[in-house]
Amino acid sequence: MEKFLKWIEEKFMPPMARLAEQRHLRAIRDGIISTLSLIIVGSFFLIIAFPPVKSWADAVAPNVGKILIPFRMTMGLMALYAAYGMGYSLAKSYKLDGVSGGVLSLAAFLMMTIPVNVDGVLKKAAEAGIQGANPIGWALPMGNLGGAGMFAAILAMIFAVEVLRILKKYNVTLKMPEQVPESVSRSFEALIPAAVIIVVLWFIRVWLNFDIQKFIMDIFAPVKGVAGNSIWGVLVPIFLITLLWSAGIHGASVIGSVLRPIWLVLLEENAAALAAGQPLPNIAPEQFFQWLVWIGGAGATLGLAILLCFSKSEYLKKVGRFSIIPAIFNINEPMMFGVPLVMNPILAIPFIVAPLVIGIISYIAVSIGIVGRFAINAPWTLPAPIGAYFATNGSISAVILVIINILISMVIYYPFFKVYEKKMIEEEKAQIAATESTLNM
Incomplete structure (x- = not known):
């Protein structure tokens, strides 16, 4: 056993230690950890909505929809929060502006989801004889903004921050005079990277109609099943x-x-x-x-x-x-x-x-x-x-x-x-x- 532990220490441990500190994996870890407080709080609303005692469950049953709103806005959007946290962490590891990295990652993730014109859906429903719903305009489907969208959020984060890094490295940014406040200057520095990120993902998702979320989930489906x-x-x-x-x-x-x-x-x-x-x-x-x-x-x-x-x-x-x-x-x-x-x-x-x-x-x-x-x-x-x-x-x-x-x-x-x-x-x-x-x- 001592020889085995020595082998682990000398051969197995160094690459694993390097893996733990790999900047992209570290950003994923830090970004996901940053969402845990929201996930934990949101999870407890599940207990309130579905208590383990039947008499309590019967008592809250009429209000389950209202009780679950905090759950849907926290755990149901976990990938949304994680996208920002991961982008912030990865940008900081490159000594870039963390807020810009987080915002660009969040924008890249949202560009992978096409909003739905709910008014149009309701109009078709009305034409089919289904009544009773109020028009609300455009809406983002939440199905891919929670856990199901986590892999897409990771990909969006890596793409967005690497674009920001590469353009910054080759000075493809807008430089503002020193007199301009730092917060404003950072926003303009992220302007060209934001344009590149949004246009690329808009072309892929909308014009090519390539569903990045579905593609990623199809790839990871066997892994998810095994895990x-x-x-x-x-x-x-x-x-x-x-x-x-x-x-x-x-x-x-x-x-x-x-x-x-x-x-x-x-x-x-x-x-x-x-x-x-x-x-x-x-x-x-x-x-x-x-x-x-x-x-x-x-x-x-x-x-x-x-x-x-x-x-x-x-x-x-x-x-x-x-x-x-x-x-x-x-x-x-x-x-x-x-x-x-x-x-x-x-x-x-x-x-x-x-x-x-x-x-x-x-x-x-x-x-x-x-x-x-x-x-x-x-x-x-x-x-x-x-x-x-x-x-x-x-x-x-x-x-x-x-x-x-x-x-x-x-x-x-x-x-x-x-x-x-x-x-x-x-x-x-x-x-x-x-x-x-x-x-x-």
């Missing part, structure tokens, strides 16, 4: 994240940068299905991992934290006692660097194996319907049983599964923990003996 509804979509991310963490790399940051757009699409589809009163289509959005696998943090370490609290090693017992409270709230950095779990050949095995085992059990439980599926983005710092309950919109079986998974992780960690504990006790005794020997001299 959301197959055992490999569960096991591969778990393995890579824990493998990277055991070598000292923040695995969730690396793998999440690649998979989080897909996970958000899966969550948005589940949330939309819940809002429409339909069966939830996807098994494993990110919340599946958060509440059923990463219990106590990456590596399912809450079970280990409990074991540490009763360790015969004074050091491990202290680590366990100052780690247990953070672990309850899914923060395990005290254990990662206190035990340590990073670069620890003994505990690396259960750190990888325990999440894989409970991931398989959880996948089976959710796929066959024993445990409810995830449609709500509950705050990740909630204790796992509570977070699982909210994220599944009131599935008691999810709470029970969380508790079972904690016990399973404890069983898997236990033999390796005892081996490591024995090693630490021997080191402590040797240290005490060395100290006494020094004092007696």
Whole structure:
């Protein structure tokens, strides 16, 4: 195991570390993270609209449409917000104006969606004998502005900011005198890039009638299916994240940068299905991992934290006692660097194996319907049983599964923990003996 970890550190870790800091992936990560507060707040309106208690659900049923408006304006537009956040982050990484990068990315994303003349639709409906709707003019269809549009938002962001960068590099911009306020000067510097971006996407989307959104979704449809509804979509991310963490790399940051757009699409589809009163289509959005696998943090370490609290090693017992409270709230950095779990050949095995085992059990439980599926983005710092309950919109079986998974992780960690504990006790005794020997001299 030591040779394996050494190989990871020397061969596997450097390219993964570079991947985590690749500017486009970092911009995607930062832009999506910037939307999380809106997504979390919007998700809770799903709970209000569809409470887990039947009597409450019946009471709010007449007002479901009104209650869901914040959900539709937050989670339903997540790609819209992310487009700006990602563009801002990527532009700043190039030392360009972040606001211009964000606005141009947002404009590029919106140019991929053709507005609909609702008046014309209603007129045709009236001609067909359908009455009762009020004319409202032009409107943007919201279907591609939420999770379904995330890949298009990423493409729009890269295109817009790279156009801004290239034109700036070759001085194809409008320069204003120094006396002009900086905010006005920035706007004029973005004028030519804005024209290029809008004209190119207008020609592609309108005149060529090429649906960029549909094209991208068709490409990613197989990936989305594997990620959301197959055992490999569960096991591969778990393995890579824990493998990277055991070598000292923040695995969730690396793998999440690649998979989080897909996970958000899966969550948005589940949330939309819940809002429409339909069966939830996807098994494993990110919340599946958060509440059923990463219990106590990456590596399912809450079970280990409990074991540490009763360790015969004074050091491990202290680590366990100052780690247990953070672990309850899914923060395990005290254990990662206190035990340590990073670069620890003994505990690396259960750190990888325990999440894989409970991931398989959880996948089976959710796929066959024993445990409810995830449609709500509950705050990740909630204790796992509570977070699982909210994220599944009131599935008691999810709470029970969380508790079972904690016990399973404890069983898997236990033999390796005892081996490591024995090693630490021997080191402590040797240290005490060395100290006494020094004092007696």
